[in-house]
Amino acid sequence: MRILPTRAASAALFNPQEALDQLPNSVLIIDKKTMAVLYANTAAEVFLKLSRKSFIGFEIRDLFGDDGAFYKSLEIFQKTGITQRVDVLLGIGSLRLDQKECLAYLILAPMEGSDLFLMEWFEIDQRNKSVREERLIMQARANKDLMRNLAHEIKNPLGGIKGAAQLLDYELPDPSLKEYTKVMIKEVDRLQLLVDRLLAPQKRQKQxxxxxxxxxxxxxxxxxxxxxxxxxxxxxxxxxxxxxxxxxxxxxxxxxxxxxxxxxxxxxxxxxxxxxxxxxxxxxxxxxxxxxxxxxxxxxxxxxxxxxxxxxxxxxxxxxxxxxxxxxxxxxxxxxxxxxxxxxxxxxxxxxxxxxxxxxxxxxxxxxxxxxxxxxxxxx
Incomplete structure (x- = not known):
């Protein structure tokens, strides 16, 4: 038998803020009259690189750059109240010291029964970004194996080469020829240092x-x-x-x-x-x-x-x-x-x-x- 939850139980289970925080897209809730931000979800925090406490209450123009398409869509929405869906170049406004721009798909939608509206966007290249991240992680793992194997293959012959060069340096009667053995020993030491750096992550005990x-x-x-x-x-x-x-x-x-x-x-x-x-x-x-x-x-x-x-x-x-x-x-x-x-x-x-x-x-x-x-x- 199917048991449906009561309205009170459903309300207790559902938290709108937690639901918005789970969304991968950035979401702001904005006062239509003042254009001030009243709410931001976690994806918006990540995009803006700011904690929501630091920009709640600021106007939209403080948060974003001066892309004309964005503000044109905003003006149309303010006048008509009709949901807007548009590709825009979103930037970071005066609250950030650096400048960031990205091509985003933007939605402006009214919230019925209130003077609030919702602004939602996601970066169009988000999928490509995820692919790049995964490729970088796989590349790093391959690098680690390559460095470890290469270092071990080089390390053992280096000891033999250095030992032979030191013996040769000792046996050579002509001092002028010893310049060549000194170069050999110096270069072996340089390669040894390089190998030690390659092996450093594996040799060091973590704290x-x-x-x-x-x-x-x-x-x-x-x-x-x-x-x-x-x-x-x-x-x-x-x-x-x-x-x-x-x-x-x-x-x-x-x-x-x-x-x-x-x-x-x-x-x-x-x-x-x-x-x-x-x-x-x-x-x-x-x-x-x-x-x-x-x-x-x-x-x-x-x-x-x-x-x-x-x-x-x-x-x-x-x-x-x-x-x-x-x-x-x-x-x-x-x-x-x-x-x-x-x-x-x-x-x-x-x-x-x-x-x-x-x-x-x-x-x-x-x-x-x-x-x-x-x-x-x-x-x-």
Whole structure:
């Protein structure tokens, strides 16, 4: 026999706010008279990179850019009250220091019986973004296997080569010939250091503790500014409400440092001109999927610089070992950063155009057991 719930029981089971928070699309509820935001769901928080408490009450024009199609649709909706569905280029308004634009499908719809209306949108390339994220995660796993196998194959012969070169150096009667053996020994030592860096993630014993991500970011900021005291500005835009999470603080410091230090080196020309800028941002995502796993909460770190950008021919391979955008780069910094972040169940992605490069780190809030299981799988 089918038992239908009573109206009171249905009301108790259904929470409209929780339902909207589960939606993958961004949703705002807006006062039609004042154009002020009264409610935002979690997807809107992620898009705007702001906690809802920080922008509730602000007008729409404070939140979004100046795209004419968006405001034209808004004006038509205000005059007619007819639901609008349109593709627009949504940007970030004055509440954000950085500028972000994306092509989005926008819906403006009235809420019957009130002076409120609903604004819903989703990024048109969202599916492509998910595919890219999954590809990056699979690429990082392949990189890890490649580095581990390559390092072990190189490590053993290096010891033999160095030993033979040292014996030859001892036996050579002509001092001028010893210059050649010294070069051999020096190059072997350089390769040995490179191999040790490749094996670093597997050799280091992890220290899993409660981590405050802003302590990580501030540590990195102080290190980089100590090396580049003039001509470089590192600004911060933090969501201070973010809770601590479980992770390895030192590995995360190294991951973020690799990215920020790499950005500072690429900004060499701008540092000389005195207008180099790196921005560190933190925010929260809710109900997100990483590597086909669903998480209720994740932290976001965005590292943005105003450098020349990553060459288009290497951006898809930037996390591969020995791929670098700098002639003097080793091509390991970003590879190791990706590996360290993946040990926490997260990933790093990048977008770049001339004048703006943005690295996005996303790490789920997880238990110590989850981090341990990720770590054990990565070291197998």
């Amino acid at each position: 899993v503790t409660q981590v405050n991500i802003h302590e990580v970011l501030e540590r990195v900021r102080s290190i980089v500014l100590a090396e580049f005291p003039k001509g470089l500005q590192i600004t911060r835009f933090y969501d201070v409400s973010m809770p601590d999470f479980i992770g390895d603080k030192e590995l995360l410091i190294q991951a973020v440092l690799n990215i920020v230090h790499n950005a500072a080196q690429i900004l060499e020309d701008r540092i000389r001109d005195g207008d180099a800028l790196i921005q560190l941002q933190s925010s929260i995502s809710r109900n997100i999927t990483i590597a086909k796993k669903r998480f209720k909460l994740a932290l976001n770190i965005n590292i943005i610089d105003n450098g020349p950008g990553i060459p288009s021919e290497i951006i898809d391979q930037i996390f591969l070992p020995l791929v670098s955008g700098r002639p003097s780069g080793s091509g390991l910094g970003l590879t190791l950063a990706q590996s360290f972040v993946q040990m926490h169940g997260g990933f790093i992605s990048v977008q770049s155009i001339p004048g703006k490069t943005e690295f996005h780190i996303q790490i789920p809030y997880t238990s110590a057991d989850f981090i341990t299981s990720i770590d054990s799988r990565s070291s197998q």
